Amino acid sequence: MTPEQMRDASLLELFALEAEAQTQVLNAGLLELERNPTQAEQLEACMRAAHSLKGAARIVGVDAGVSVAHVMEDCLVSAQEGRLLLTPEHIDALLHGTDLLMRIASPEGAPTAEDIAAYSVRMTGLLDPSALPPPARPPAPPAPVVEAPAPPASLEPEPEALPETVPGPEPRRAKGAVEGGERVLRVTAERLNSLLDLSSKSLVETQRLKPYLATMQRLKRMQGQSQRALDGLREHLQATQQTDEVYDALTLVQGLLAETQQMLVYQTSELDEFGWQASQRAQLLYDTALACRMRPFADVLGGQGRMVRDLGRSLGKQVRLDIDGEKTQVDRDVLEKLEAPLTHLLRNAVDHGIESPEQRLLAGKPAEGRVLLRAAHQAGLLVLELSDDGGGVDLERLRRSIVERNLSPAETAAQLSEEELLTFLFLPGFSLRDKVTEVSGRGVGLDAVQHMMRQLRGSVVLTQVQGQGSCFHIEVPLTLSVVRSLVVEVGDEAYAFPLAHIEHTLDLPAEDIVQLEGRQHFWYEGRHVGLVAASQLLQRPAGQGGGDSLRVVVIRERDAIYGVAVERFIGERTLVVLPLDARLGKVQDISAGALLDDGSVVLIIDVEDMLRSVEKLLNTGRLERIDRRNQRGVEQARKRVLVVDDSLTVRELQRKLLSHRGYDVAVAVDGMDGWNALRGEDFDLLITDIDMPRMDGIELVTLVRRDSRLQSLPVMVVSYKDREEDRRRGLDAGADYYLAKASFHDDALLDAVVELIGSAQG
DSSP states (O other): OOHHHHHHHHHHHHHHHHHHHHHHHHHHHHHHHHHHHHHHHHHHHEEEHHHHHHHHHHHHHHHHHHHHHHHHHHHHHHHTSSSSOOOOHHHHHHHHHHHHHHHHHHHSOOOOOHHHHHHHHHHHHSSSSSSOGGGSTTTTTTTTTTTTTTTHHHHHHHHHHHHHHHHTTTGGGOOOGGGGGGOOOOOHHHHHHHHHHHHHHHHHEEOOOOOOHHHHHHHHHHHHHHHHHHHHHHHHHHTTTTEEEEHHHHHHHHHHHHHHHHHHHHHHHHHHHHHHHHHHHHHHHHHHHHHHHHHEEGGGTTTHHHHHHHHHHHTOOEEEEEEEEOOOOHHHHHHHHHHHHHHHHHHIIIIIIIIOHHHHTTTTTEEEEEEEEEEETTTTEEEEEEEEEEOOHHHHHHHHHHTTTTTSSSHHHHTHHHHHHHHGGGTTTTTTTTOSSSSSOOOOSHHHHHHHHHHTTOOEEEEEEEETTEEEEEEEEEOEEEEEEEEEEETTTTEEEGGGGEEEEEEEEEGOOEEETTTEEEEEEEEEEEEHHHHHTTTTTOOOOOTTTEEEEEEEEETTEEEESEEEEEOOOOOOBBOOGGOOOOOOOEEEEOOTTOEEEEEEOOOOHHHHHHHHHHHTOOOOOOOEEETTEOOOHHHHHHHHEOHHHHHHHHHHHHTTOOOEEEEEEHHHHHHEEEEEEEEEEEEESOOOSSOOOHHHHHHHHHTTTTTOOOOEEEOOOSHHHHHHHHHTOOOEEEEEEEOHHHHHHHHHHHHHHHSOOO
């Protein structure tokens, strides 16, 4: 079979698949329309199915399919625009056309030219020619003349040129540059990354044609409505007996409108075809560029079989490694990062899983243990299963170890399920080995594996059957160039959370937010989880959330878990990762960028970095409260107070007192930290100590009074220094109130605050 024949065969197979899917839509929709001929949703679905089949038939050069789908589309568009009411005769004819399209797509039983011509005549007779817009017919001739064979011809050189410019399977083999006799080129990783970047941008750009095509379709419908309106106007003018000049002008307008509509119909068809071809070529370009980065899974397994065998012998065991799916293609970057965790798991299987030959024989097993590693593609992921036929995990021993390490009370441990017990094996420093050997017992391994899987935006799950073996189920992306993410809106900007780091998403009712130690929490899976605002973390203006609940993304990294409140969920997207310019350095909380389907930019969150940012805000007391909504609407803005004191006890006491009274309180650990806070945020009151490191309270107050923006800010000094000269020194620096800690009590502080700025929401 020649390359041209192979090409045509593959394209016809694609057309057959397209026809099978779209004719199912047509059959279901037409049966619904027979019961209710005016269903807009079904009319739209059937029209789109016929339109898609027309475009697909044109691409593969099947003129018969173009002709049948075209007259079907005209009929459905007429019904959409109200110029035709579908009758049983119309439905019969449309169903007949559906059958013809399926026959056209099948390799045998294709209809004859006479059948196609007879069908066209039948459909023409059912349509009212006067209701059809004048230009509806002219576009028909260009359809077959769009040079249907041209698109395949443009795609034809790709497979032939591939071995010379972009190597096929051979370059992706590990050092296998000679197999098959194909030419192999050496290309740097930077060039491949650049090619993938450009191809991904090209793929996104093709999606921007869709809105233009939709607009032109709307214009086409609007022009049809305008034509009918002019027909009505002519009838109205005839009843009023206007002059010939009026009729001539109206005729001219109708003629111009008909001509423009003819042009619009033709250009819409051309744009539709161009958009389809462009998207197909961009997808092919991206897939080819991505394939250049792919290598067989076997590349990561060099020496692993020998390692398993040698390790088993050193432990007095007989173990073999079987591999299924060696040729599974994976991104080279993913393969490099998989080598270490797979080595951990293989060693773990030999050491912890496989029993000694004597134990295996007593259990009725072969003396030789078996470790099986499977690799396969599934739903855009690389799925790995590493299983052994060993003894599994001794759950009772694991339960005792959990209690001995004070990880859980005995009563709670006794009630843990098998799944819950196995999760303890992934904790840092946890090991079932009592003695440290060269192989294990140091408490590292599974926790490191889980950490590396999360870095790969993947997951690892352990299951086991005691006495029969255990299995690690691993899922990682096929490539790090693409990330499946949840896109959200924060401060009117789009951000993406990688799904691998998302524990859960939820709409959190306002009444479920509780205050613990001055921080906002909510109850999630039996524990209180801290709540933070994405707008503060990302330094975006807080948006106006809608309704009485918060949209919350629960993120986790090992034991750290927080809920991040966002404005709204946009949805899941598969994003092509675009690295940030190296000149920017490390951007806080951001790992990379990407483009959405409409061409807009989205930033991808670095979840690990974001969790560190949360901890930093907590440690400095700068975490802001999230305004909650209730049934009466948004809470009235609360007055903000900044407490500056180097004593943790005093700082927390003042914060709790003021928070319980309803004030929004932020804290700073010394004068310098307080000055930075004042310059970056707005406050209604400053409460400061005097003796502090880096910058004392007097210096802080002096700076405040010299700043034009802060000159009117009320300032209260709270100090252990109770002498008159100390009081005078504070007031002279610009403080409005001086309170001695020796006489400090709840009412004195709160009364002074109310005197200076009023109540929290006054």
